[in-house]
């Protein structure tokens with residue numbers, strides 16, 4: 001399909017592969033891109049649709065609305081945000097505009113984080129992305145290899161379209177917030193929204209479908225190296241262990257392809273071993289520089305390959321260095 005038009009109308013440049021996960025449950029898996037988009041879960045019930053996460057910009061959510069017609073004619077009733085990061089809620093405004101009865105749901109911690117930090121970051125992006133674009137253009141001017149030039153040209157286009165959208169964003173905050181758990185009971189389905197402890201953020205929401213044995217993890221579990229800049233590395237494994245106690249076979253993660261419990265074990269292993277290694281180094285009095293040299297070499301044999309599936313968009317070593325820095329600061 002052509003990237004940006006559908007019946008002559010411009011929808012957006014975000015790309016998704018829609019995969020059936022169970023009867024009435026689909027994952028819209030976002031293609032990795034310079035301005036990242038989260039995945040979306042699409043859960044159909046007798047009276048309407050639940051959507052989980054809305055990407056980094058309204059046009060990406062509009063692509064999902066457009067493609068929903070391939071799946072169902074039912075209206076979207078609930079939009080769940082798994083956490084407060086830009087790439088999971090900036091598209092919120094699209095749903096109440098298209099479906100007047102749609103409610104946006106998250107937990108209290110995440111709603112507060114959106115108000116305290118998320119709104120400010122929108123203004124930060126408006127200020128910072130022009131510098132980013134200037135840097136990309138400088139890199140492009142210096143680039144010689146055709147493949148690199150093509151990638152940088154695409155990145156410039158994505159950065160410019162993101163800037164245009166974030167500048168005119170009308171942030172739609174959640175209209176319903178819960179504390180620990182919220183359950184939606186539908187004739188044909190149960191949908192549990194759960195808080196299991198801190199991990200990627202202070203308020204990660206998991207969406208669990210017990211009958212279908214599917215869990216939607218947000219960014220507490222993803223298909224590449226996690227971002228820990230707002231995270232709690234020392235709490236993360238315990239939260240993942242609580243997740244592992246649920247009876248499920250498939251995970252729709254915040255980023256990356258649909259996965260099973262084998263990937264959960266790999267992901268848990270990475271977080272556990274990284275935190276453990278940094279802790280041991282700190283206990284022995286190592287400087288951050290020493291930790292940055294030694295821990296990657298220790299982890300690479302097991303983790304470098306599986307965490308490098310998504311190529312240059314998420315280089316493992318660069319992400320690992322950031323994870324180590326965050327963990328070092330939290331442990332010290």
Ligand SMILES: [Zn+2]
Pocket residue numbers: 038085087088219254255
């Ligand atoms: Zn994300």
